[in-house]
Amino acid sequence: MKQKIYFDYNSTTPARPEVVQAMMPYLDSATGLFGNPSSVHTFGQATRAAVEDARKKVAALLGCSADEIVFTSCGSESDTTAIKGTAFSARERKKGGHIITSAIEHDTVLFCCDYLSKNGFEVTYLPVDSAGLVHPDDVKKAIRQDTILISVMHANNEIGTIEPIGEIGKIAREREIPFHTDAVQTVGKIPTKVNDLNVDMLSLSAHKFYGPKGVGALYLRKGTRLHPLFHGHHEKNRRAGTENVAGIVGLGVAAEIAMKEMESDGKRVAALRDRLERGIIGSIPSIHLNGHPALRVPSTTNFSFEYVEGEGLVVLLDVEGVAVSTGSACASGTTQASHVLRAIGVAPNVAQGAVRFSLGHFSTEQEVDDVLKIIPQVVDRLRSLSPLWADKIAGRVTEITPAERFIKPAKK
Amino acid sequence: MKQKIYFDYNSTTPARPEVVQAMMPYLDSATGLFGNPSSVHTFGQATRAAVEDARKKVAALLGCSADEIVFTSCGSESDTTAIKGTAFSARERKKGGHIITSAIEHDTVLFCCDYLSKNGFEVTYLPVDSAGLVHPDDVKKAIRQDTILISVMHANNEIGTIEPIGEIGKIAREREIPFHTDAVQTVGKIPTKVNDLNVDMLSLSAHKFYGPKGVGALYLRKGTRLHPLFHGHHEKNRRAGTENVAGIVGLGVAAEIAMKEMESDGKRVAALRDRLERGIIGSIPSIHLNGHPALRVPSTTNFSFEYVEGEGLVVLLDVEGVAVSTGSACASGTTQASHVLRAIGVAPNVAQGAVRFSLGHFSTEQEVDDVLKIIPQVVDRLRSLSPLWADKIAGRVTEITPAERFIKPAKK
Numbered sequence: 001m002k003q004k005i006y007f008d009y010n011s012t013t014p015a016r017p018e019v020v021q022a023m024m025p026y027l028d029s030a031t032g033l034f035g036n037p038s039s040v041h042t043f044g045q046a047t048r049a050a051v052e053d054a055r056k057k058v059a060a061l062l063g064c065s066a067d068e069i070v071f072t073s074c075g076s077e078s079d080t081t082a083i084k085g086t087a088f089s090a091r092e093r094k095k096g097g098h099i100i101t102s103a104i105e106h107d108t109v110l111f112c113c114d115y116l117s118k119n120g121f122e123v124t125y126l127p128v129d130s131a132g133l134v135h136p137d138d139v140k141k142a143i144r145q146d147t148i149l150i151s152v153m154h155a156n157n158e159i160g161t162i163e164p165i166g167e168i169g170k171i172a173r174e175r176e177i178p179f180h181t182d183a184v185q186t187v188g189k190i191p192t193k194v195n196d197l198n199v200d201m202l203s204l205s206a207h208k209f210y211g212p213k214g215v216g217a218l219y220l221r222k223g224t225r226l227h228p229l230f231h232g233h234h235e236k237n238r239r240a241g242t243e244n245v246a247g248i249v250g251l252g253v254a255a256e257i258a259m260k261e262m263e264s265d266g267k268r269v270a271a272l273r274d275r276l277e278r279g280i281i282g283s284i285p286s287i288h289l290n291g292h293p294a295l296r297v298p299s300t301t302n303f304s305f306e307y308v309e310g311e312g313l314v315v316l317l318d319v320e321g322v323a324v325s326t327g328s329a330c331a332s333g334t335t336q337a338s339h340v341l342r343a344i345g346v347a348p349n350v351a352q353g354a355v356r357f358s359l360g361h362f363s364t365e366q367e368v369d370d371v372l373k374i375i376p377q378v379v380d381r382l383r384s385l386s387p388l389w390a391d392k393i394a395g396r397v398t399e400i401t402p403a404e405r406f407i408k409p410a411k412k
Numbered sequence: 413m414k415q416k417i418y419f420d421y422n423s424t425t426p427a428r429p430e431v432v433q434a435m436m437p438y439l440d441s442a443t444g445l446f447g448n449p450s451s452v453h454t455f456g457q458a459t460r461a462a463v464e465d466a467r468k469k470v471a472a473l474l475g476c477s478a479d480e481i482v483f484t485s486c487g488s489e490s491d492t493t494a495i496k497g498t499a500f501s502a503r504e505r506k507k508g509g510h511i512i513t514s515a516i517e518h519d520t521v522l523f524c525c526d527y528l529s530k531n532g533f534e535v536t537y538l539p540v541d542s543a544g545l546v547h548p549d550d551v552k553k554a555i556r557q558d559t560i561l562i563s564v565m566h567a568n569n570e571i572g573t574i575e576p577i578g579e580i581g582k583i584a585r586e587r588e589i590p591f592h593t594d595a596v597q598t599v600g601k602i603p604t605k606v607n608d609l610n611v612d613m614l615s616l617s618a619h620k621f622y623g624p625k626g627v628g629a630l631y632l633r634k635g636t637r638l639h640p641l642f643h644g645h646h647e648k649n650r651r652a653g654t655e656n657v658a659g660i661v662g663l664g665v666a667a668e669i670a671m672k673e674m675e676s677d678g679k680r681v682a683a684l685r686d687r688l689e690r691g692i693i694g695s696i697p698s699i700h701l702n703g704h705p706a707l708r709v710p711s712t713t714n715f716s717f718e719y720v721e722g723e724g725l726v727v728l729l730d731v732e733g734v735a736v737s738t739g740s741a742c743a744s745g746t747t748q749a750s751h752v753l754r755a756i757g758v759a760p761n762v763a764q765g766a767v768r769f770s771l772g773h774f775s776t777e778q779e780v781d782d783v784l785k786i787i788p789q790v791v792d793r794l795r796s797l798s799p800l801w802a803d804k805i806a807g808r809v810t811e812i813t814p815a816e817r818f819i820k821p822a823k824k
Contacts, residue, residue, distance in 0.1 A: 004444065004454060004455070006444075006455060008447075008448070008451060008453065008455070011447075011448040011450070011451050011456075012446065012447065012448040012451075012654060013446075014441030014446040015439060015440075015441050015446065016441075017440075017441070017442075020439045020440055020441075023439065027427060027432045027435065027624060028427075028429075028432055029426030029427050029428075029429070029432075030429075032416065032418075034424065034425075034426040034427065035418075035420075035423070035424065035735070036420070036423040036424040038423070039420060039423050039424075039735070039737060040723070040726050040727065040730070040737070040738075041420065041726065041729075041730040041735035041736070041737070042416065042730055042735065043416070043418060043420070043735050044423075044735075072485075073484075073485030073486070073489070073626065073653060073656070074485070074652075074653035074654055074656075075653070075654075076642045076644055076646075076652035076653035076654075077485070077642055077653060079642075080641065080642040080643070080652070088531075092531075107644050107645065107652075108642060108643060108644040108652045108653075111643035111644055111652070112642070112643050114643070115639070115643050118504075119500075119504075205654070207654060212439060212656075212658065213654055213655065213656050213657055213658065213659075214485065214626050214627065214655075214656025214657075214658070214659045215626065215656075227527070229492065229641055229642075230488045230489055230491075230492040230520060230524070230641075231492070231520060231523030231524050231526070231527050232488055232519050232520040232523055233519065234488075240486075240488035240492070240519075240520045240523070241485060241486035241487070241488035241489060241520075242424060242486055242487075242488075242617070242619060242625055243625065243626075244485070244486075244624075244625050244626025244627075244656075244659075245625055245626075246624065246625065246626070247625075247626045247656075247659075311452070314452050314453065315452065317453075318452070318453040318454055323447070323451070323453035323454065323455050323456075324453070325451060325452070325453070326452075
């Protein structure tokens with residue numbers, strides 16, 4: 001593949017070389033490090049030690065104890081285990097069936113909640129303001145006697161807005177309601193200590209912070225009750241299946257690197273992101289920045305370009321060697337406007353023109369500057385095809401509906 | 413790790429070098445092959461192509477079409493998706509709640525059925541004969557109006573007995589009952605064409621046939637209805653989560669190699685296994701071969717050594733450099749005698765002395781001969797610690813209960 005610019009780190013990240021290097025002995029069978037960690041013999045003991053070492057590293061990143069970490073295959077599995085597992089356990093114990101989540105969760109959470117709502121549970125979807133923030137007061141108001149779970153994401157994957165998880169967690173704790181956060185977009189990027197976040201469950205995915213694809217984890221606070229999705233002896237009866245040893249080792253190393261580099265890397269990436277943002281704002285008219293201006297993960301900026309289809313922009317940028325996304329990779333191929341942008345009040349036509357740029361560890365200033373040269377050309381090209389844009393620049397329209405009209409003011 | 417003899421291929425296999433080599437470009441991010449397969453851009457298209465190529469290879473091994481393959485993270489996930497997914501879908505459609513399975517399934521299936529039986533479903537556990545065979549007539553008798561699923565494993569992981577899946581499948585089809593088989597121990601080792609097996613669902617796991625850990629697949633015959641475990645767009649709405657690209661590529665290559673080498677490798681491994689078996693029978697008294705003498709996967713032999721604890725034998729053999737297992741790795745650490753050996757009627761004291769030897773692609777005649785020198789010494793050492801054995805060889809007991817007394821005769 002020819003050298004391209006990858007600005008889609010929120011979809012997935014390239015694994016760090018140190019991660020791959022650490023995984024290799026557990027893939028290359030010549031080392032003998034291929035045993036089943038559940039086996040009693042030396043082959044099994046060696047891989048068991050590697051799995052437990054990785055568990056400690058992940059626990060260190062989250063500030064919890066190692067036995068509160070359950071390895072899974074991905075963020076979606078972690079999310080689903082937390083949500084279905086808590087729901088089914090609560091139902092068995094006749095605790096009620098009301099779940100609170102937000103309108104801007106990742107599809108896997110929303111689809112899971114939708115499934116549960118068709119199977120005897122009731123779900124409240126909290127609104128967000130125009131910056132994408134869930135308001136703790138709304139959480140308070142939504143809580144009922146039969147509320148069994150609150151699940152609110154730590155940061156949104158499309159617009160990057162960081163939710164007030166610590167505050168929501170405090171409310172959940174006061175009411176003794178289990179609280180889960182999908183931290184797939186924050187772990188390894190900003191601090192995610194479970195005691196600061198006041199969470200009982202937290203989902204993470206290795207490939208979102210320079211680990212391999214195919215492995216994730218669920219933090220489960222001691223005493224949290226849930227039904228496993230797959231039943232078996234592994235992971236202390238919390239998740240059946242032979243452990244993905246190499247993947248888990250990779251996740252452990254990614255966690256270890258994140259502990260060391262998160263702060264400096266975050267600052268550097270945010271500076272690059274801000275440079276990109278300023279450049280776009282300075283060079284292209286009729287655009288809107290989606291998401292909170294300050295409370296945002298360092299990686300992410302999301303713009304709506306009026307009179308442009310986001311999908312077309314993504315395709316043309318790809319031709320020019322720049323990989324970006326309209327929003328969640330998981331939802332690509334669907335034609336609906338992003339549920340996140342709709343929830344923050346972006347007008348449908350403006351939401352259709354949204355593009356997410358997400359930067360990361362390997363991003364450079366040169367790449368930002370290259371992209372800043374390419375985008376205006378590509379946006380111009382697309383707009384030149386739009387009769388509406390022609391009308392606008394010719395002054396033939398008396399009123400272009402400003403997208404801002406559709407956006408509710410942020411509450412804070 | 414010093415050179416050891418690995419005779420525990422049923423627990424897990426070392427990945428073939430060709431498999432690891434094929435995975436590498438998808439782990440090493442310098443290649444650019446790290447995109448999220450759901451992404452629209454070139455990075456995503458490249459990994460999407462790799463995933464779809466692997467899907468074709470797995471489909472070829474099973475004789476199905478590629479879109480009938482759903483990638484999962486392991487055999488346990490495949491099994492659980494098939495069983496819970498079918499059960500919950502049937503319940504939603506008010507089709508009934510009766511499930512038929514066998515008494516010797518893998519723990520993940522039994523635990524899943526146990527879970528369902530506590531949640532409104534009813535499960536019939538079919539008995540097996542002394543060789544471990546499920547009898548199709550027993551399946552027929554167990555079927556009820558409200559039977560919604562039959563799940564019988566293709567070959568047993570502990571004793572290797574191959575079940576008459578094709579016949580059971582025919583019965584299931586006549587009654588229009590979805591039929592699932594856990595083929596984790598057979599895929600890649602013996603033919604597993606889904607149309608010969610008459611199955612609607614089939615579980616496989618890459619690491620059981622020289623692929624990587626952390627990836628599996630579920631064959632889902634077109635038209636089979638089930639609820640996904642994790643909800644999302646991926647895998648045609650059948651399994652959410654960013655694909656484990658490198659793992660899936662590895663699974664594809666393992667399937668491709670199996671297509672080519674299964675027959676010759678199977679013969680070679682069976683010959684080695686038979687050599688080991690003959691050697692053990694010829695050199696050690698008071699032992700029992702567990703499982704069917706002929707209808708067995710090539711890899712597996714399982715012996716009960718009287719007056720010996722299997723766990724002790726495993727540990728001492730490990731000290732001598734030989735890795736074997738008492739049975740399922742997944743159940744190690746539990747103190748109960750194997751549910752499989754109990755189901756085939758092995759007396760508890762004899763079941764406790766069971767050891768599984770499982771051979772594979774990298775096993776050699778030299779290894780077999782080395783093991784044949786070591787085992788008698790180790791068994792002798794352990795027996796010399798047993799007062800019961802001392803009584804027996806001194807003729808001080810009037811009757812040693814022969815284990816055979818507890819074993820029901822095989823029906824065929």
